[in-house]
Structure formats: C-alpha cells, structure tokens
Amino acid sequence: MRKPVIVVATTVSAALIAACQSGSDAATPTGSTGQPQPRSSAASTPTGSTGSSGSDAADSNPPGKPGVSYRAALSHPVKDSYYPKHGTPYLDTLHYGLDLDWRPRAKRLTGIATIRFRITTARDSVRFALGTPLHVSKVVLDGKRVSSTRSGNSVTIQTGPLTTNSRHTVAISYAGTPALTQEPAMRSDVQKDGFHIGRTGNTWTFQEPFGAFTWYPVNDQPSDKAYYDARLTAHRGQQGVFNGQLTSSVKTGDSTTNSFHLDKPASSYLTTVAFGRYTHQEVTGPHGLPVNYWYADRHSPMLPLIRKTPQMLSWIEKTLGPYPFASAGFLLVPGNSGMETQTLVTFSDQLSKPDLYETEGDVVHELIHQWFGDEITPTDWKDVWLNESLTMYLEYRYLIDRGYTTESKVYGRLQRGQDEVWRVMGGPPGAYRHDDFGDMNIYDCGALLLHNLEKAYGRAKLDAALKGWPATAKYGNSDRTKFAAYMSKALESKAGPYILHWLTAKTTPAPLPKQP
Template sequence: MRVSPAVLPLFLVAAVTAACSSAPDKGTAHRQRTATPSAPDLATKYAAGRSAPVADTYYPERGHPAVDVLHYDLALTWSPPKKELTGTATLAVRAAAGTDNVTLDFSKRLKIDGVTVDGRPATVKRQSDRLIIPAGKRMAEDATAEVAIRYHGRPKEARFDAIRPDSRRVGFAVHRDGSAVALQEPYGAFTWYPSNDQPSDKALYDVAITVPKGWAGVSSGTFQGKVAQGDSTVYRWHSGDPTASYLVTFVADRLTMVKQTGPHGLPITYWLRAKDRKKNLATMRQSPKIIAWLEKRLGPYPFPSAGAVIAGDSGMETQQMITLMSGLPPEVYAHEYAHQWFGDTVTPRTWQDVWLNEGFAEYFEILYFAEYDPRALPFEQVMTKIRRDQDGTLRHDYGPPGHYKKRAFASPNVYLSPAVMLDEMRKKVGDKKFYAMLRGWAQEHRSTNQDRDTFAAWVKQSTGKDLTPLINHWLDSKTTPAV
C-alpha cells in the first residue's frame, strides 16, 4: 500500500508505517476447470493468467466480472518533452461469462487510434472511463479473443475520494521535468492502459517502455534487457506470474540500474537517479538480508526476481519491483517485500479484505524493526501499546478493519488492528503452528485470490484450532476486543 510517513500514526519513536488466499480455493478451483476456448492457442499459452473475476464490494464501478484478461502486452512510448504516452495494448481476453462486449477501464483523456478484435477493426463506444468493444459475435463463457488498442495522449492521475492525503490521486503522475510514475491502489491502472482494473482479475504481463536515450523505463516483473533504437532505448519487462492491475508500476526517469544477488541466486535490480544514490543505495542493498529474514518465516520468495525503484512521493508493493519514495528506512522495505507474499502472490478477492495485505505486512514491519533497530521497543510492548492506545480510536475514526468506511481506504485501522489480531492468534496456537500456518497460506495459495472465509478455514485446517470467532471479532467489532 502506498505510504506517506506523515499519514499513519507513529507507534514508535522512529517507526514509519508502510503500505505499498487450506480451505477450498475458489479462485484455484475455477482456474483449473477444463475450458473449451474458441482460440485454444490463447487459452493454452496464457493459462496461468486465468482468473475468476467478481464485482468488487467496495468499488463495483471498476472492473467487469464478465471479462478475464489472461495477458497484457503493453508497447509504450513516453515522450518527456511532450509529456505524452503512445501505446499499443494487446490483450488476450477470456469471457468469464457470456458477453457481447469486451468492457475495459480506460481513461477518457487518452485518444483511441484504432481497435481490432482478432485482427478485425472494431468500432468502440466510450462511456466516461469505460471502453466498450463489440466482440463481433457473442462470446460464450470461456471463449477467447485478442483485443488490440492503439492510443495516445497526456495521461493524468485520477481523483480518489480518500481520507489519506497521499491517496487522493491514483494512477499516472507526470512531473515538471517530464518524468513519470504510476502507482494505483485500489485502482488507477486505467489512467495509462486499458485494463480490467480490479484485484480479482490477475493476468500475465509483457511490458516494453521506449524512452529517450539517457532515460530508463521501469515496470513490474523481471527485467529482460534493453535495446537501443536510434535516439531511444526500449526497456522490456516480463511477468510470468499472475499480477493484479494495481500491482503494475511504470516509471520513466533518468535512472541507472544497480544489480545485486539475493538468497538462492535471486536476481535483484535497483533503479534510481544519480542524486538519490547517496541517500538510498545503502538501504536498498539490505534487500537480500530482508528477503532472507522473511524467507525464514514465510518460505521461499514467490517470484523469480526482486527489485526496488526510487520514484514518486509514496511507496507501493508493486510486484517484483517495489516503488518507493526517497529516504525510506529498512523496515519499510521489509513491509513492501512482505507484501510479495501477502497481497501480491496471494491477493484479496475484493477490497473488502485489504487487511489481508496490510495487517500481515505491518506485522512483519514491526517485527523487523524490533529485531534490527536499537531504538525500537520490544515487539510485545509495541503490540500492547497499539491495542491499548490506538486500536479503539482507529475503529471509531475509520471503522472496523473488515468493514472500513469507504473513504477510509488504506487508513491505519487496516494495518495496525489486524497486526494485533495476528499476534493474538500466535499466542493462541504458539509460534511453531503460527508460522507454519503463515508459510502454508503464502505457499499453498500462490497466484490466487482469497478472502476472509478461506483464510479462517486455512487457519483451522493448519493449526487444528477454529479461530474464526477471534478473526471475526477483531475484523468486525466497533470497539477493541477483549484479550
């Protein structure tokens, strides 16, 4: 979740609170069902991108449950002088339900230059930030189509009705010098590429960013290399693991790359401007240590590469390439890397369960800070202080973490209160079962979407104790639950 040090409460003197699914897995069961697609090559080639989209409980105006994007191929060119984005988005789409149209989220600020469906030109309809593309003929459930959209324009962040000041704008931000960064949670991908902009539709990605010579284009996934083309350079990125639209980053700036090797030979790349090296590179180089620390508790890092890019004025757990503002401390890196397990590979089915992301990442941020910073209070004392001094106020101001007020998306209640809940669960089952439960949650549910019910069922299955009443009480109560 995006983080601004001025926003969240400081429960320790030096703490900076950061942001950025066994029970039967509904998403997995749907994904593994035998399909009879109309274009077997698309369905087979991008089978790992198959999802079970649902209407989001908090933001149903975004995303389209009948659409399952299997793969995005984004060929993007960024012009800093013009502050203009030119792109071709080629989407492999599956009909999650019978439909006559492929409906996508896409900013009305960007002009459509042409659309094809399976190679045939299509005339599209625009309704505000929705793009409605006739399929040509009705698509039965599981039918597939390749949709290509050419576009250009000057992208801009979208307004988001939020209490948090740093969340009132989402999506593609352009700076005076022509640099750009895109961060979007709970949505905002639609400000720079056509997307099914909801967490329940995860997809595979290939992104090529063309920028002027001397600039770099950074996205999520694994860096595939760069190719010079005259006065420009093309940077290529590949995400072979399903990725939610809110976890895709875009950064265009005068960046240099620094390489490092993490645990088990994990390739890590860091991207930052020359002026930011002194303030950030030493902390970035702690990434292998942080990832190894997390692996001891959560099992293997879930992706084939890792990295961090310094950009913007916030922070985000963008998949395989965390995006961070300059100057953040190591515990924030621990938070965003913890999200690779909680939020990225295991993603909430809807934004009702954002606590599945933030409570877990916050728990490990506090634990890391307690273990490695001499200024930190003992971990147990921090948990006591949050429960005693903050939890009740957070519930009053923002709502219970499982039913937060809509304008309070990503407020401290979905970070701190669920973190304390997790610690209460640990005390109930003991450290061994608790960490085995967390490892299993992340490892057994990789590349899926999950929710409260599947988590509670997993806890019961893996620990032998039914903690559903405790979980529901902590997530639903308007006052601090009694210990």
C-alpha cells in the same frame, strides 16, 4: 502500500485514548552500474489461438515461456463490494502485451495494448477501463478491425457475439497525456492515483486500489490476474522501467527501448511503469535471485537502505519460505509513498531517511507484501486488511528483532487503546470507511490480532500457518472466509470465529487465552 503518515490523527488519537483508557504510549551486496544489461532473449507478443472457443492448451506459450500455459492466469473476477464502478466482472484477462512510447517534452504517451482475454458469460461487447484523455485510434479483435465507443473512463468494444468461456485477442491503439484519478482515501501521501508526470517529463505510478486505467486499457480490479510483457520506448536520455525482469535493451540515437517480462500473473494495481534518467544495477540475492535497483542520481541517499534487500529477503524467508517470484528489486521515484508492485517495489525518494528505523520498516514491509498481497491477493477490496495486517505483523517482528523497538511498546499501546482509536476513526479493519482506504485500522488492528494468535497458540504454530497461507491460492485470490477457515484448521482450533469477530468489532476484542 506503506503505512500512512499520521499528522492530524495523532492529536485526535491522544484524546480518544484518554477517553477509552489511560496509559502511556511509546512507540550490502555490490554490482555494476550504468546501462541495463540483458539476461535473456527478448519477450515476444503472444499469439495463441484466436476466434471463439478454446481450452487452456490453446492459450499455451506466454511470451518468453515456451510450453507454459495461461492456466495460472485464469481468474474469477467479481463485482467489487467497495468500489463496484471499477472492474468488469465478465472479463478475465490472461495476458497484457504493452508497447508504450513516452515523449517527455510533449508529455504524450502512445501505446498499443495487445490483450488476451476470456469471456465468462456470453455477450456481444466488452468493456475495458481507460482514462478519458487517452484517445483510441484503432481496435483489432482476432485479426479484424472493429468499432469502439467511449464513455467516461472506459472503452466499449463492439465484438459481435462471443460465447461463454471463449478466448480472444484484442489490440487497442491509443495516445494522449494521462491524467490522475482521485483515490478514495484521507491519507495525505496518496490523494491521486495513476500515471504521475513530473516537471521534467519523468513519470511514475501509484495505483492502489485503482489507477492502472490512467495509462493502459485494463480490467482494473484485484480479482483479475494476468501475465504481463512490456516494451517501453523512451527518449531524450530517459529509460522505461516495468515489473519483472529486463529481457532486452536497444539504444537507437536518443531513444532506448527496454523490454520486460513478468513471470507470474499480477493484479492491475500491482503493475508499475516509470520513465526517467535511470541507472540499472542488478545484484544477486538469496538462492541466486536477481535483485534489480532502478534509480536516478537524486536517489543516492536511499541506496544504502534498499541495498539491504537481499538480507531482508533472507530474514523473511526464515518465516515464509522461498521468495515466490523470479526477480526482486526497487524502483525509486518521486513522491511520498511506497507500493508493493510485483517483483519491483515502487518507493518514493522523499522517504530517503536511512537513519530512521521507520523507513527501514517501510522497505521490509513492501518486500513482505510479495508473499502477502502479491502471491496471494484479496478477491475484493473489503479484504485489503489481508494484505496489510499480516504484513504489518511481520514488519513489527523485524523491527523488534533488529532492536528498533520492543514487543511491549508496539502491542502495549495498541492493547491500551490505540487499536480502538483506529476503529473509531476509520471503522473496524474488515469494515473500514469506503472513503478512507489504506488508513491505520487495516494495518495495526490486524497486527494486534496476529500478535494475540501468537500468544494463544505459540509462534512456531502461527509461523507454520502463515507460511502455508499463500499456497492455498498460489498466484491467485482469496478472502476472509477462506482465511478464517484455513487458520482454524492450521491451528487446530476455533481461531476462525475469533478472526471474523475481530474484523468487524467496533471495540477491541479481548485477547484469546493461551491454548493447550
């Protein structure tokens, strides 16, 4: 997620810094436009084996990927320590096939979600999150119609006895007008999460830490990753857009049906969907990578900046290695935020100020997240700093490299008291306030930590460690304990205890001495 806009906090910060310590503070490729052009055949809904037990082999052949197993989507969901009411720990979703139809005039969404899932403990019912306004009309489990009940933002399916580790396929038909959910945050740009509906019937989503449930049945927690395919039908000149690569586009009268395939498993908060009068442009990035831009006429001021994506990816690859997915790109939407949705960054048009380096920093920030946050994702929301701190450190490196700022300006202000301000206002980065998700403490405090490690061990050694981190749980999940242990080994040091102390310290820890 992009950094929060600091408004009131800046006045408070100045006073707190003065109380802590005195000191000054400073701080294009081309391609065709028009209708989407398919690059490969349309994805199909997975069949796999139905019924009770099954192995990974039984779950082979995800859509559009013959011979590929669901093994990469096997997860170990947990009860989230920060937001335990969201997510179902016994449910391991493997694949979502979403067939959605959006009617902009009626502002009505009709959907069928076909979900392949694994049960981690024996039981006779399963629960998916689904927004209250969406009425469930039919549920079919393993080819047989079953009953379901609603309670708040959830639907419980009466499955009958399911054995541990068994695999099943459920198809849930639903319809309604999605409603947003309150985000547990104090920042102004993301007070509401989920499926946003614009004045003209256009739609878009932001949903970190949760909110996917506002538009499809889902296990809405970061520890459960799954494959995705989507078939989106839009009307009245609109087009539907989803993560991954467009596989087909069919126009019938005033309706357009676009199909998308996401090549690697994703957590639910990293999915995106939008309906609007979009133009699609595809260009070529590093190593022949397809880079997709989805935008409306109103987004033109942002285009010069997002068209720097191939160059930005090349810059990131110098430190982190090859881009980890089959496609990249940007989906431009209304609002005032940005989100690292997997393979297709969701970015607001109100940030369209290409002349300001802060906006360029936001763009490269979301691209860096494709490695830190998307390829490797926190198991629990207490470790959201793993996403933002590592990404913020590299964003500052980019801005310094481009001459927009200097190392002394960035880290001088943090070391002189701003780091401590963030800890006082929102809590330490690894123990932030539950009602203050996504504030600057999880960004800047951790960036200073990485800067201190760089000064202690050298940039080359730290870069090698950062490059290797996503591979420790490639396309999976991890946590602070594993990161600390990995860094101790990668840096051949006792960096781990320093990292763990940094995460929960109420005041700024002293920098590490330079290591031999």
